[in-house]
Amino acid sequence: MINALTTTQVIEAPFHQIFVCGFASELPHVRWGYFRNGLRPITWPITISIALSLCLLSSRSFSFFPERGCLPLQRRRLTKPQNPLLSPPRRRPNGGGQIRRRRRRRRPSSSSSGVPASTMDRFHKIVLSWDYFRLVADSKGGQQQAKGLGRVKNTYASVAEYLAVFEPLLFEEVKAQIVQGRSDEEEEAGQDWQKGIVASCTESEGFHKVSMAVLDDFREMVSENDLLLLSKEKFEEGVTPSAYAFALVEQRGGRETISLRTFVAGEIKNLNVAKPVSCSRLQRIASIFSTTESFLWILKICSLSTIMREFSGMHSVASLPFKDLILSASEKNSGGNDQNRAWNVPEPLMDYLKTNLNDSQLDAVNAGLSRRSFVLIQGPPGTGKTQTILGLLSAVLHSAPARMQTKGGFDVKKHGPELDIEGKHAHWMKASPWLIGVNPRDLIMPVDGDDGFYPTGNELKPEVVSSNRKYRAHVLVCAPSNSALDEIVLRVLQIGIRDENNNTYNPKIVRIGLKAHHSVKAVSMDYLIQQKLSGVDRSSDGGRRGAGEYDRIRSSILDEAAIVFSTLSFSGSSIFSRMARAFDVVIIDEAAQAVEPATLIPLIHGCKQVFLVGDPVQLPATVISSTAQKLGYGTSLFKRFQAAGFPVQMLKIQYRMHPEISIFPSKEFYEGVLEDGEGLSKKRPWHSYSCFGPFCFFDVDGTESQPSGSGSWVNEDEVEFITLLYHQMAMRYPELKSSSQVAVISPYRHQVKLLKDHFRSTFGDQSKEVIDVNTVDGFQGREKEVVIFSCVRCNKEQKIGFVSDFRRMNVAITRARSAVLVVGSASTLKEDKHWNNLVESAKERGRYFQVPKPFTAFFVDDKLKTMKVERAPPELRTVQALEAINEAVVGQELMDVDDAGDQEDEGYDDDPVEADDGGGDD
Numbered sequence: 001m002i003n004a005l006t007t008t009q010v011i012e013a014p015f016h017q018i019f020v021c022g023f024a025s026e027l028p029h030v031r032w033g034y035f036r037n038g039l040r041p042i043t044w045p046i047t048i049s050i051a052l053s054l055c056l057l058s059s060r061s062f063s064f065f066p067e068r069g070c071l072p073l074q075r076r077r078l079t080k081p082q083n084p085l086l087s088p089p090r091r092r093p094n095g096g097g098q099i100r101r102r103r104r105r106r107r108p109s110s111s112s113s114g115v116p117a118s119t120m121d122r123f124h125k126i127v128l129s130w131d132y133f134r135l136v137a138d139s140k141g142g143q144q145q146a147k148g149l150g151r152v153k154n155t156y157a158s159v160a161e162y163l164a165v166f167e168p169l170l171f172e173e174v175k176a177q178i179v180q181g182r183s184d185e186e187e188e189a190g191q192d193w194q195k196g197i198v199a200s201c202t203e204s205e206g207f208h209k210v211s212m213a214v215l216d217d218f219r220e221m222v223s224e225n226d227l228l229l230l231s232k233e234k235f236e237e238g239v240t241p242s243a244y245a246f247a248l249v250e251q252r253g254g255r256e257t258i259s260l261r262t263f264v265a266g267e268i269k270n271l272n273v274a275k276p277v278s279c280s281r282l283q284r285i286a287s288i289f290s291t292t293e294s295f296l297w298i299l300k301i302c303s304l305s306t307i308m309r310e311f312s313g314m315h316s317v318a319s320l321p322f323k324d325l326i327l328s329a330s331e332k333n334s335g336g337n338d339q340n341r342a343w344n345v346p347e348p349l350m351d352y353l354k355t356n357l358n359d360s361q362l363d364a365v366n367a368g369l370s371r372r373s374f375v376l377i378q379g380p381p382g383t384g385k386t387q388t389i390l391g392l393l394s395a396v397l398h399s400a401p402a403r404m405q406t407k408g409g410f411d412v413k414k415h416g417p418e419l420d421i422e423g424k425h426a427h428w429m430k431a432s433p434w435l436i437g438v439n440p441r442d443l444i445m446p447v448d449g450d451d452g453f454y455p456t457g458n459e460l461k462p463e464v465v466s467s468n469r470k471y472r473a474h475v476l477v478c479a480p481s482n483s484a485l486d487e488i489v490l491r492v493l494q495i496g497i498r499d500e501n502n503n504t505y506n507p508k509i510v511r512i513g514l515k516a517h518h519s520v521k522a523v524s525m526d527y528l529i530q531q532k533l534s535g536v537d538r539s540s541d542g543g544r545r546g547a548g549e550y551d552r553i554r555s556s557i558l559d560e561a562a563i564v565f566s567t568l569s570f571s572g573s574s575i576f577s578r579m580a581r582a583f584d585v586v587i588i589d590e591a592a593q594a595v596e597p598a599t600l601i602p603l604i605h606g607c608k609q610v611f612l613v614g615d616p617v618q619l620p621a622t623v624i625s626s627t628a629q630k631l632g633y634g635t636s637l638f639k640r641f642q643a644a645g646f647p648v649q650m651l652k653i654q655y656r657m658h659p660e661i662s663i664f665p666s667k668e669f670y671e672g673v674l675e676d677g678e679g680l681s682k683k684r685p686w687h688s689y690s691c692f693g694p695f696c697f698f699d700v701d702g703t704e705s706q707p708s709g710s711g712s713w714v715n716e717d718e719v720e721f722i723t724l725l726y727h728q729m730a731m732r733y734p735e736l737k738s739s740s741q742v743a744v745i746s747p748y749r750h751q752v753k754l755l756k757d758h759f760r761s762t763f764g765d766q767s768k769e770v771i772d773v774n775t776v777d778g779f780q781g782r783e784k785e786v787v788i789f790s791c792v793r794c795n796k797e798q799k800i801g802f803v804s805d806f807r808r809m810n811v812a813i814t815r816a817r818s819a820v821l822v823v824g825s826a827s828t829l830k831e832d833k834h835w836n837n838l839v840e841s842a843k844e845r846g847r848y849f850q851v852p853k854p855f856t857a858f859f860v861d862d863k864l865k866t867m868k869v870e871r872a873p874p875e876l877r878t879v880q881a882l883e884a885i886n887e888a889v890v891g892q893e894l895m896d897v898d899d900a901g902d903q904e905d906e907g908y909d910d911d912p913v914e915a916d917d918g919g920g921d922d
């Protein structure tokens with residue numbers, strides 16, 4: 001009983017139990033007390049003294065003085081409440097215990113990623129040995145030294161050369177993430193320094209594993225792989241900290257503790273020299289760890305989960321089957337095409353694909369059905385990347401090796417005697433690039449019947465599996481961000497995919513990871529686990545649910561799903577480690593928006609074929625370290641391969657933009673290959689005025705300014721003009737009074753805020769419902785009928801900061817279906833080649849407008865008459881359109897939310913896109 005006493009129980013126990021505890025502890029076999037998490041044994045006097053400290057730490061303290069009884073202090077307050085967080089506790093006479101050296105536990109020599117455990121240990125030792133104080137000081141010291149850093153190249157001769165380039169850049173990125181550290185929200189929420197008590201410390205494999213007692217609120221705030229700073233003193237003005245070190249959260253313990261990993265043997269200053277250099281701050285903190293009950297300040301810095309997975313992904317390259325292909329960025333070593341062994345799509349499904357995909361999309365699908373291990377698909381804006389992915393999924397999930405397929409299904413018998421399981425497996429392994437070593441599906445052939453049980457929230461039926469089906473691939477679909485991932489999950493849920501007989505159905509899918517958008521909750525892992533649990537008979541186990549059961553259910557969901565959706569980072573999560581079926585195919589959407597190590601993470605699951613879908617001419621991955629950025633760390637695997645001459649399937653027909661909009665980006669960024677789909681040149685009512693689209697440049701000579709303390713910029717003149725421009729359009733065409741129709745976007749976060757504020761003060765609180773204001777980065781992958789773009793920069797020096805990034809420019813001007821209205825300073829922008837071309841293009845087409853102040857003069861009736869293009873074409877002379885024009889009455893109440901229209905492409909206003917928004921500051 002005493003062994004089971006937790007600190008909390010000790011705190012809450014009546015006094016006589018504490019007495020019993022002390023008495024019984026004299027017996028050798030009950031000398032140990034445990035924290036509730038059962039992780040670290042500690043002797044009972046320590047348990048009690050930590051409990052005492054915790055009592056005082058927490059507001060619900062107790063008195064242990066026998067003469068006062070054992071009532072909570074809320075009921076019996078001490079006259080002078082003490083807070084041990086402010087004054088260190090008295091040391092026990094013997095000065096606390098020594099660090100115990102734990103017997104080395106045998107650890108697996110490599111993880112599921114194929115990366116040896118010692119490689120991750122090295123990562124931890126390097127990062128945990130760093131001096132936070134110095135990292136911050138170095139980052140403020142301007143130019144960082146690029147010593148020992150190499151530039152990302154197109155090809156590599158060996159794994160060693162590859163790692164020698166990528167690893168130091170990744171560590172630069174880790175440093176930058178640490179310095180950038182805590183988010184503004186955390187800062188605002190006052191999640192500041194906390195105090196903790198060293199409960200125990202053990203030494204293992206060179207690390208010090210520290211168990212810290214902390215307040216529950218703080219414990220709730222931290223997660224596994226969070227980086228914390230432990231320090232004897234708070235980092236404050238005028239204080240020179242003497243003993244501090246980083247610590248990594250290994251586990252949140254029971255109710256009071258967190259388990260931390262620290263490395264205090266010394267600093268590792270050179271990545272190539274494993275031996276740490278001893279340093280006094282670490283020695284001092286080591287001696288604090290050795291004294292149980294010592295107080296330490298704790299500061300949460302950032303999460304290292306993602307970058308650790310990237311590090312692991314990067315090192316996994318040595319064990320990937322595509323190692324040579326990845327290093328050389330060449331197909332030479334991948335086996336090339338072998339049409340004899342390619343996969344065939346059943347005829348009805350192929351007919352569907354041929355009718356519904358255009359030639360370039362079909363080429364991309366066919367490339368996937370060949371033997372090629374890596375297929376790159378470049379999709380310029382609006383060219384149907386998602387549509388192509390859905391086609392690919394249908395094809396991949398319902399195809400068979402060419403030699404095994406017959407019309408209308410698959411019939412192995414016609415090709416010879418029935419093979420046994422091993423024979424079949426050997427055959428499939430030879431025939432298919434998608435097969436993997438262990439495939440339980442080969443052992444459990446499907447029977448006729450319902451193969452889908454997941455709720456998907458639409459009318460589509462689950463798949464009915466025919467017993468003819470002998471094999472189906474297991475597919476992992478990834479994207480760099482939650483929002484990009486949910487876009488594609490949603491499309492699968494809404495549209496479904498096609499089976500071999502060309503019937504639409506809902507495949508069994510699961511979306512794993514955090515922050516799933518509410519529209520896809522029905523297929524999120526958490527929801528599916530709950531569904532499964534609610535169907536389980538719990539009478540036999542007394543209703544208890546062990547962690548093992550959750551793991552089992554989770555693994556079975558992963559195994560049963562035909563398609564698993566995950567962010568790149570989460571695909572490195574340990575939840576895959578118990579999965580019985582590896583993935584045959586990995587499809588990575590928005591692959592050009594991920595750094596190369598991130599793209600390698602999902603490949604560790606043993607897939608045989610990889611599709612990278614993206615567009616390197618749109619926004620790249622966000623890299624925080626400017627040093628790493630300059631040396632090419634932001635280069636995606638897609639871009640590197642393309643630069644090295646790897647074949648790329650280009651989607652060439654765009655279905656979004658009016659041809660007047662697409663003509664410029666096609667010429668400027670895609671060598672003129674972009675074609676327009678049918679029906680895009682349809683005129684809209686607002687095309688009756690040349691200043692309302694399809695393509696305009698407004699030369700506004702305003703004033704830029706930089707809000708103090710930010711790297712961001714604002715331009716109030718542009719805000720004023722844009723408000724007027726929107727007002728004029730919305731007055732004349734009320735159908736545009738909807739945020740599903742119109743967006744204002746800008747590269748700068750502060751300009752976005754200013755625009756939002758101005759719209760709110762002009763049009764009231766409902767402005768959000770009539771206009772969508774966002775950063776360019778937050779808008780990638782989205783589209784609107786009308787897009788107004790605020791360039792912001794306006795100065796004599798012609799400095800345009802990151803507005804000069806042509807990929808950002810490309811995204812900004814390709815979001816609109818019928819009108820893109822660019823507002824900027826031509827004299828500032830013209831120094832940049834692409835921007836100058838844009839202004840010239842507008843001039844050539846008579847769509848360049850100089851807008852002097854006052855801006856209202858630009859929209860007076862006489863002036864507008866001069867911009868009238870022609871009468872609306874007959875098909876637009878509807879009562880509604882004419883009414884809209886006639887109703888253009890100045891002062892009309894603009895915010896008629898009844899007209900707001902449906903918000904379906906609003907998508908992520910509230911959460912994920914905001915969170916993913918990488919744009920903002922120069």
Ligand SMILES: Nc1ncnc2c1ncn2[C@@H]1O[C@H](COP(=O)(O)OP(=O)(O)OP(=O)(O)O)[C@@H](O)[C@H]1O
Binds near residue numbers: 358386782783
């Ligand atoms: N072959 C096609 N025929 C007709 N319409 C198509 C075709 N392919 C795609 N579309 C249409 O083009 C539009 C854009 O398609 P989709 O969303 O798949 O493009 P995307 O490349 O993913 O877009 P983004 O650039 O935003 O990432 C959709 O309305 C889609 O229905």
